[in-house]
Amino acid sequence: MKKKKFLTLGVMLLLILSTILAACGGSDDKDSGSKDNASGGNSAGSGGEKTLVYGRGGDSVALDPAVVTDGESFSITGNIYETLVSFGQKDMTINPGLAESWEPSEDGLTYTFKLKEGVKFHDGTDFNAEAVVKNVERWKASTDKFPYYSSQFTVSGEHVIESVTADGDYTVVFKLSQPQAPFLKNIAMSPFAIASPTAFEADEEGLSTQPVGTGPFKFVSWVRNDAITIEKNPDYHIDGLPKLDKVIYRSIPENSARLNELLAGNIDVADGINPSDKATIEGDANLQLIERPSMNVGYLGLTVTRPPFDNVKVRQAVNYAIDKQTIVDAFYEGLAEPAKNPMPPVIAGYNEDTVGYEYDPEKAKALLAEAGYDGKEIELWAMPVPRPYMPDGQKIAEAIQKNLEDVGIKSKIVSFEWATYLEKAQNGEADAFLLGWTGDNGDADNFLYTLLDADNIGSNNYTFYDNPELHKILVAAQTEIDEDKRNELYKQAQEIISEDAPWVPIAHSTPILGASTKVVNYSAHPKGSDRLVEVDLQ
CATH class of the missing domain: 3.10.105.10 (Dipeptide-binding Protein; Domain 3)
Structure with a gap:
């Protein structure tokens, strides 16, 4: 259709007035906008949506943490799911997670966890002791499907976790068949994150593409070999977190292409930077170099x-x-x-x-x-x-x-x-x-x-x-x-x-990452996959 050649005088005056007001109240800061797509970076201005675009070398294999072994999968699941106990933000110390406290028995065969109350999965299911029991029973039922459970919690075909029981709504008791020195370290690992039992009981295979956890971010979409998008969980159980509204993980296999996207401002963080490109990042006033502790x-x-x-x-x-x-x-x-x-x-x-x-x-x-x-x-x-x-x-x-x-x-x-x-x-x-x-x-x-x-x-x-x-x-x-x-x-x-x-x-x-200087509070974790719960864009 052709456009009308004229507008009524009233509409024209309204448009002129709106333009004047926009010019008076606007900003010439080019970074004030938000780009909700997989092709551009973002730095949110005052009141704008904070979307961080993360460039990585490969796609995830699946988004059910119990079934995968690769870091590209855990980099996503670690922000959607949570474990009973967690590692420190920058180290491997054991900290509370979905469990507020825990008590081992003197013989090392029993661990009693007190769970955090008022936590919900992204699908609205309550997190409680019964949810933990169902997750552990799921892992134990099919060890061939869960490689990390097999690696960490079976010895010569026998289960290390003999039983797990709910003692009320917010206490869960693990009984072991033998002492396991690294038990708490093991249970803190990404594969042992707690998934919504409602989700995996309805469609266990579907959890690999439609993850449902309790974490700071919720799953939005996945375009294979292109991008995975997650967004802020508005009901997250820690007040004030996360600080980002959305994260887009872009798969950019070529190291040089990923670096170029960072240099052009199309992504905010680039993982897997070539060591030879360290000087390039350090020489750019708009970028920062982040070193990951070696492990x-x-x-x-x-x-x-x-x-x-x-x-x-x-x-x-x-x-x-x-x-x-x-x-x-x-x-x-x-x-x-x-x-x-x-x-x-x-x-x-x-x-x-x-x-x-x-x-x-x-x-x-x-x-x-x-x-x-x-x-x-x-x-x-x-x-x-x-x-x-x-x-x-x-x-x-x-x-x-x-x-x-x-x-x-x-x-x-x-x-x-x-x-x-x-x-x-x-x-x-x-x-x-x-x-x-x-x-x-x-x-x-x-x-x-x-x-x-x-x-x-x-x-x-x-x-x-x-x-x-x-x-x-x-x-x-x-x-x-x-x-x-x-x-x-x-x-x-x-x-x-x-x-x-x-x-x-x-x-x-010693792996290195590159990031925009507008990215703050980023901690590169020794285990290789980073929680973005405290990351912000300024």
């Missing part, structure tokens, strides 16, 4: 059930073949140190005396000859997304490929979409694969038992490594309350793992 390991896994890595001498040869120092210098830019153990030095029980494997191609060649290696080409899997422990999986794979070629091991680099990569590696389909781990709870058990014990084959032990002697030590360490004795057991475990060489530990990194 991780990046590694090359060798699936011990697949030739040629079913031969320990071939695995040891690969450890000697890889020039870890050069990889760290080339790709981590001083923000990492070469690794020799499967856990970082900041974790209690780290074995400083482990000899490890120096870069020695000649030793590698000799071991391959002793093993009778046939020269058959292997597949070398490269991570498709940047992670804190692995800033550029493709380039690191290329460096390793050259190291292997130098000692006579031919390899073909392959990769998959992130969720597929994890699933296929978990199923033992890789020959050698790049991966890593950021600690969930600051305990050695979360690295050694979770990643390398036979109990966790099919969950977090992707190499299918199985050593009965190691298993006995790790189970003993779980039940040992004396910290000095526990640490000695973990040191023994690291010696065994080093000798058997199911991994090539590559690096312990």
Whole structure:
């Protein structure tokens, strides 16, 4: 339709008056608007909606914390859900969460939690002791579906949590089948967040795409491989929080593209920044550099059930073949140190005396000859997304490929979409694969038992490594309350793992993020996924 060529005089006068008033009362601040979309950043002015746009390297796998193992999923679920006890804002100390207090028995077999009252799930369901019981019973009923429950709360197929019962509406009692030294650290982990029983009883599978927790933010939408949007929970049980109205998590796989979006002001925070781009961020007056405390390991896994890595001498040869120092210098830019153990030095029980494997191609060649290696080409899997422990999986794979070629091991680099990569590696389909781990709870058990014990084959032990002697030590360490004795057991475990060489530990990194200077109160947590409950935009 054509526009009318004239307006009535009264309407024209009204429009003129409105324009004058808007000019008098408005602001020339270009940052006063709010952008509710996945393509732009936001800095809310007075009275405007505060939307933070967060750029990350990959999409989430699912949004049910009980079923996932990847950090990109936990970065979202940690803001939608809450756990009974929580870690500190910047460290791994245990703090109240949905439980206000807790009391362990003298024998370490019973934990009684007093729950916070007046809390509701996002769907209106009351949070109470019965909700906790139903969540734990859900985890126990299908351990094959919940890899973290299997890793942290089963030993040799037996449940560590013997029972959980409600004692009134706001007291819940856990009875354990054996003492577990890291029990509180375990229950504070993201996979053990409490979901609405109404939601998972109605549609358990649906919880992966329609999460329902008690957290500071509620789920809004998910466009796969593009953006996830969450918004402020107006009924959050802590007054005055969260400070943001909305968060949009954008998936931007290319590190350089993510940095460019940050530089252009289209996103407010960029995770997974290349170490080589540190100077660029520090040199921009509109940006701030945020360092995440190191609690991780990046590694090359060798699936011990697949030739040629079913031969320990071939695995040891690969450890000697890889020039870890050069990889760290080339790709981590001083923000990492070469690794020799499967856990970082900041974790209690780290074995400083482990000899490890120096870069020695000649030793590698000799071991391959002793093993009778046939020269058959292997597949070398490269991570498709940047992670804190692995800033550029493709380039690191290329460096390793050259190291292997130098000692006579031919390899073909392959990769998959992130969720597929994890699933296929978990199923033992890789020959050698790049991966890593950021600690969930600051305990050695979360690295050694979770990643390398036979109990966790099919969950977090992707190499299918199985050593009965190691298993006995790790189970003993779980039940040992004396910290000095526990640490000695973990040191023994690291010696065994080093000798058997199911991994090539590559690096312990200090991950960096970039953010607009308008982002305040941002705390980068050691466990790799950040709660945004106190973050604000100024």
